[in-house]
Amino acid sequence: MPTLDDLSTPCLLLDRDRLVRNLARMQAIADRLGVALRPHLKTAKSVEVARLAVAAGAKGLTVSTLKEAEYFAGHGFHDLFYAVSIVGRHVPRLLQLARSGVVVQAGVDSAEAARQVVAAAGATPLAFRIEIDCGEARGGLGPDAPELLEVARLLTAGGHRLMGVFTHAGHSYDVRDVESRRAVARQEQAAVLAAKARLVAAGFACETVSCGSTPSAVNAEPVPGVTELRAGVYQFGDLFQAGVGSHGLEDIAVSVLATVIRKRPDKNTLLIDAGAFALSKDRATATLGPGLDAGFGRLADESGALIEPPLYVKHAYQEHGLVTSASPIDYHRFPLGARVRVLPNHACPTAAAHDRYRVVTGKSVVAEWERVNGW
């Protein structure tokens, strides 16, 4: 069996045991909330991860791009939700999927968009959910927006199925204490339930009531009427999620394997061959303040154990990472050629920098899984 020594760096590692544990933990949260888990594959973009999530109890998948929809459909996943509100230009790829027998639900969040998709779909019935803005102010209609009923009317009059409502509490990432995250989770649930109540009162079907976001999921309480949870990053975890308490540091399943290529004891630095392209420029932990700000990533050793005192990637050049520490670096641990794992600020963009996972248990490489990047 190959080991880490057989890999060229930088490359993306995925710890299988941690992944399986993370999948089980979120499934247990969904079970406790009494909702279906429709995991968001925007992070993993992997059919192997999707299969493990379904084996753990997930019902259907959420995707972030039409390319993901096409990829998962091609691998036999036929219950898909594209959690982006679309316009007429996006309909041809949905029609292509529908003609192959796969109806991918998509979002709609304005009357203008509803008119476009109805016109573009022609006689082919599609399935839609209406996006609700629960406070993030990204996409979606407010739960009390008059346009909500107009969208429902346009879609159903056009011969399409209205499957329900969904929202994304992206602002759960912006609050810094547990009580505030609980409040966001309640706000999220209340928004979709209020929207559903208006739709049902007006005579529309609204079977699915769907909430998203890992921080709000782990801080939610059961509320009758909410039917679905769409978290994604929990599958891998990262330094930001650990920083806000969504999981522990020991749960982070993805990392970037890198090689030490230079030592500068005069500056208390190391140089590794993983830079901004392998790690991403995401600095999510910068918002968490001193003590939790991990620069461009925190170092673990080759086996995945956190290095103490902590080492951080302080600067990320295109293909170089400059590592430093608040304490003197123990250079005896790092001969040139030594391997380290860099834990990411934010699992999604770091994983997106790579085309595949080297799946590991300890130092053994047990599998190689592809990713479906791009659009």
Added chain:
Amino acid sequence: MPTLDDLSTPCLLLDRDRLVRNLARMQAIADRLGVALRPHLKTAKSVEVARLAVAAGAKGLTVSTLKEAEYFAGHGFHDLFYAVSIVGRHVPRLLQLARSGVVVQAGVDSAEAARQVVAAAGATPLAFRIEIDCGEARGGLGPDAPELLEVARLLTAGGHRLMGVFTHAGHSYDVRDVESRRAVARQEQAAVLAAKARLVAAGFACETVSCGSTPSAVNAEPVPGVTELRAGVYQFGDLFQAGVGSHGLEDIAVSVLATVIRKRPDKNTLLIDAGAFALSKDRATATLGPGLDAGFGRLADESGALIEPPLYVKHAYQEHGLVTSASPIDYHRFPLGARVRVLPNHACPTAAAHDRYRVVTGKSVVAEWERVNGW
């Protein structure tokens, strides 16, 4: 001939006329400086761009990854420099290339690394350049470091060719006025020339004296003894380089084509279907201050003309970009489904988010060129 209307969004556009103009301009700078231009393909990662650069007068290519080296070698480019200082673990891929008849020069910047590469190379002669630190404090040896001669001795005693010295003035990105950039360019030239003088005095060959970085290149004056220039980002240009005066806004050759998917006049925002994954999270222009800070990108219209008053991507979610402006947005210009081009902060990471270029002149798509991402 296909047009932008035939493309799914988001996708990466490359304006061929601007690219050709940018290549010619840097070649003219190299000619004026009396040095060979060995363009860095870390930005473009494209054999088509490399061919155009060579047609414009470039001598050899610089690459940032061994995968690029393998890719360009496979396309018939046999004069390559991997501008990263390596350790023993990186040697097997160089040996593989050497066995196929392509010697890729690589960097070395410590005696420990020199010992490792000599041991790993065995009896196969390779070619190296010694990396010099001209003030960036990333990699490289100071021009006066005693270790410099030790590295030269180890490499040549191991049977390898010492081709010269190189440096990268990455700190040219950190200074904010023309005189300071000129000073960095002088510092860069002085550092490699001082290192060369020591090597030559000690009896070593040092044919190549190579400088890098687009901002220092456009601000350099001719200095006898410098033989090579290795800039890269000039090929495409970006908002950061325009902000520091390396070129004009009208020279930016890459952009991300996106579709307007939502309008929020109540918040003076637009939502587009290009977010952090399509644009990257690079915020290089943030360091340029008000007036030049372009958020996550500045919008041009479908034909490539800058939109005035300016529209910027203020927030970059994974697959959504939230666009806003200091002035009221003219919503009549943006029906849902309208197309815009987002100019990048930093061309390198934005291009790296995509697997190919749609090469355009105006709204016509004249070619599709692949990129060699990853490692």
